[in-house]
Amino acid sequence: MKINGTPTRTIRLAADGWGVEIIDQTRLPHELVTVTLRSLDDAAQAIREMWVRGAPLIGATAAYGMALAARADHSDAALKKAYLVLHATRPTAINLKWALDEMTAALLPLPAEARVAAAYGRAAAICDEDVAINSAIGDHGLALIREIWADRQAQGKARFDILTHCNAGWLATVDWGTAIAPIYKAFDAGLPIHVWVDETRPRNQGASLTARELNWHGVPHTVIADNTGGHLMQHGMVDLVIVGTDRTTRNGDVCNKIGTYLKALAAKDNGVPFAVALPGPTIDWSVADGVREIPIEQRDAAEQTHIAGRDAEGRMVAVQLTPDGSPAANYAFDVTPARLVTWLITERGRCPASAEGLKSLYPEKAP
Ligand code: MRU
Secondary structure, eight states: OEETTEEOOSEEEOTTSSSEEEEOGGGTTTOOOEEEEOSHHHHHHHHHTTSSOSHHHHHHHHHHHHHHHHHHOOSHHHHHHHHHHHHTTOSSOHHHHHHHHHHHHHHTTSOGGGHHHHHHHHHHHHHHHHHHHHHHHHHHHHHHHHHHHHHHHHTTOSSEEEEEOSOOBGGGSSSSBSSHHHHHHHHHTTOOEEEEEEOOTTTTHIIIIIHHHHHHHTOOEEEEOGGGHHHHHHTTOOSEEEEOOSEEETTOOEEEETTHHHHHHHHHHHTOOEEEEOOGGGEETTOSOHHHHSOOOBOOTHHHHEEEEEOTTSOEEEEEOSOTTOOOOOBOEEEEOGGGOOEEEETTEEEOSSHHHHHHHOTTTOO
């Protein structure tokens, strides 16, 4: 995507050819700050503290984290330790493990002296693959939007309203985004798109990141409190819900940012199509039942009790919302059962959220 007219990826090599540049997303939407990662620990910190976040970008950062680790020490022991350090950063998004497995499969069979170049090569390829995958998701999602839009136009609607949760856009990936890729393609194709952006408490990825990138691209949007979606759906003000996912099971259960499940329930009750956009590496073929088998990250309660923003003088500040002494819980993800999902949209096309649906698109992967 472009920032001020310049095509920009969310992760790239620094000018020195080995450091890894990222956007510190904790500073958005108010400040655009890039940071250069120079070690395994830098990469692990960036993922753990959510300077980078979003399943595909976590995977891409972990891949470069392995390259940075190999540059410091390319022994088997060091690479295996790097795998464990990066794997422990965030437990839910499966792209992290996928990328680490890809890297170790590419590096461990090689002689030690070939590993650094191979690590940078594989990490760059993972990034390029992510861009191509997301662009293809955008094309398949655009086809779905066109179908629903034809129907809504026939009913006299003048605007196509999409609701999304969390940030599954360019900032959550290397480029394009997953759930937002179809939105960009529809907007660029001239469809009258409008996006309802869930603020997505507690980290506010919708209010601070999705709104930021839609704003950069010029896509009409409105930020809403997380509790608003059901009301909008009851009044015919949502034509499609589209979200991303951090892990989808082989049966089509979808794990995504906390609150996604409630949107799916409201969509089902109101007959609104509920689509999930996902790259192939987000499917965990080893898991069938998402509710029981996917580990749900619990983060620091301070993300719930406090909120960060810009004050009237333009300074970044955090303020406390809750009384001293009130405990808070911070579950970062929930699971939407496949029965509530209308479509899965992947780089290979669209399918029902079911074991059969996923098998039809990935026959070589399904057990
Ligand atoms: O905690 P985050 O910000 O990493 O969570 C991100 C999400 O839940 C996204 O919706 C998901 O990764 C899909 S993004 C392409």
